[in-house]
Amino acid sequence: MxxxxxxxxxxxxxxxxxxxxxxxxxxxxxxxxxxxxxxxxxxxxxxxxxxxxxxxxxxxxxxxxxxxxxxxxxxxxxxxxxxxxxxxxxxxxxxxxxxxxxxxxxxxxxxxxxxxxxxxxxxxxxxxxxxxxxxxxxxxxxxxxxxxxxxxxxxxxxxxTTRTGVYLLQDALRRLNVPQSPEGVAFGRRLVGQLPSHHYARWYTSGAEELKHDTAFVDTFLHPQxxxxxxxxxxxxxxxxxxxxxxxxxxxxxxxxxxxxxxxxxxxxxxxxxxxxxxxxxxxxxxxxxxxxxxxxxxAAVASRIDFDAPDWDLLRPQWMPDFRCIRAASGQQPAQFRRGSVTLDLGPTESALLAAADGSRSLRDIFALPLLASMPPAERAARGGRFFSQLWRMGHLMFSRAPS
Ligand SMILES: C[S@@+](CC[C@H](N)C(=O)[O-])C[C@H]1O[C@@H](n2cnc3c(N)ncnc32)[C@H](O)[C@@H]1O
CATH class of the missing domain: 3.40.50.150 (Vaccinia Virus protein VP39)
Known part of the structure; x- marks a missing residue:
């Protein structure tokens, strides 16, 4: 070692x-x-x-x-x-x-x-x-x-970028010879508590729940490497x-x-x-x-980014990311609501029906052929549908496969 x-x-x-x-x-x-x-x-x-x-x-x-x-x-x-x-x-x-x-x-x-x-x-x-x-x-x-x-x-x-404050504090604690020990953690915690409100490390700690555990505090602020x-x-x-x-x-x-x-x-x-x-x-x-x-x-030989400009892009099969959920169905004037983590998304009835069809079994081409888009000319279905699904992918709500799942 x-x-x-x-x-x-x-x-x-x-x-x-x-x-x-x-x-x-x-x-x-x-x-x-x-x-x-x-x-x-x-x-x-x-x-x-x-x-x-x-x-x-x-x-x-x-x-x-x-x-x-x-x-x-x-x-x-x-x-x-x-x-x-x-x-x-x-x-x-x-x-x-x-x-x-x-x-x-x-x-x-x-x-x-x-x-x-x-x-x-x-x-x-x-x-x-x-x-x-x-x-x-x-x-x-x-x-x-x-x-x-x-x-x-x-x-x-x-x-x-987000960890800028962590490195400032790591550097200070290292120069102070603060050890990885219960005393070192207690000192570090007192120090963090006294940082000015504009300190970058404070902004970091406000979003890091796990720092309540000493092992996470050491991992974050007292790490040697x-x-x-x-x-x-x-x-x-x-x-x-x-x-x-x-x-x-x-x-x-x-x-x-x-x-x-x-x-x-x-x-x-x-x-x-x-x-x-x-x-x-x-x-x-x-x-x-x-x-x-x-x-x-x-x-490198097998990495393949999803590409909506590829000739057969509409053979991609969309499905929801594991933590994406519908939390409210559309009703009357009220849009459907979806959630993933802290992000919520409101969608009208046609868009939410498109999304409901994205179960990994159908390709985009199959979805665009569904009766729910029958009133639209085929080219428009592909153009509008493509924009909708590619945007949901860029938002992190969908994944795509090329093979049936
Ligand atoms: C921050 S923890 C992450 C643990 C786990 N991967 C997770 O995400 O929950 C880092 C782990 O990597 C181990 N580790 C660090 N360097 C290593 C190395 N060179 N070889 C094997 N394990 C190592 C440490 O012992 C420690 O358990």
Missing amino acids: DDVSTMVARQYEAYAYPEPFSDLEAQIAAGYQQFGDPSRYGPLIWPEGRPRQKLRILCAGCGTVQAAYFAFTNRDCEVVGVDLSSSSLAHERFLQDKHGLTNLRLFQGDLREVGQVGQQFDYIVCSGVLHHMADPDEGLRALASVLDPAGAMLLMVYGA DRAYTVPQLLEMLEQGGLKLHSWIDNGLYFADAALNEFQPDVREAVARLPDAEQWAVVESLTLRIGMHMAIARP
Whole structure:
């Protein structure tokens, strides 16, 4: 292990992350979920169709819960969890025993040596880990080396803009030699409480519920090794690793349509006209809402962005993102209301009927042929329908597959 892995391991032995819980079933019933779970996000990860039922899944830097979670929600798959921290793995083992997860194997070690597991994976989950390595590019290369050529990775790395205040505070606490200990945490908490209201770290802490747990406080403010990425930096890291961005988990944070809805139309439209990667970079700088980048990356040869300008775009099959819901049906003059996270969307009767047809079984072409659009000439159905569905995709409410689900 290098010095950084040793320091990082020491932290996660003492402050295993995330704050563990004791029952996956109860936690999931109460609404807990991991983004990018293939049992729910399959079409987004593999629009061409899931490569095989029994996926080989790696959770690299699994922490206390993640590998058990993926084994629990994907019982028909084989899950391998790797982590530096034996105390984190002990909790994974506790969950494994509790829920009888015979499809889970756990290894203590550095993900840079993941090749020693002697296996290729269809899906690699690495969230909140690479940014704690001395050389994240090396970590990503190690993961890419065990990824099946048709595989996919869920990566989460910190977003630089939102975390500006975190780094100011980390720097101050480091210079003050504040230790990772109950006393250090208590001192850090008192310090945060005295920051002026305009301090960037205060703005960060106001949106971070989990900081009430000491393990999250240490992870955020007393971490010895931590960096963050802007969109261009993340895209560059993927390219260096022979990967490409295949999809964001939440398009709504990156495309101007939803992310800039508090801006005037002229600004929103100017940003929307930019090529995608430029648009995401500008949106990130204008909104400061991306504290974490959650992305699906795939080997460059198989990464495929959804493209509404492709000749066969209307063969795409839309379906709702897992956390998108109808919370009120249209009635009389009242529009239907939909929700995803904190975002709500009001839609009239025709649009909500179009959306109801987006169940993954029909292509856009099938949907445009439904009787509900019969009064419109065919070219107009495709033009208006295309605009509607592509916008809902950019808002993060839909995913598309090319194969029946
Ligand atoms: C912030 S936690 C994230 C845990 C989990 N991925 C999640 O999202 O809940 C980071 C985890 O990565 C592990 N880790 C950090 N560097 C690692 C490395 N080089 N190899 C293996 N695990 C590592 C730590 O021990 C810790 O458990």
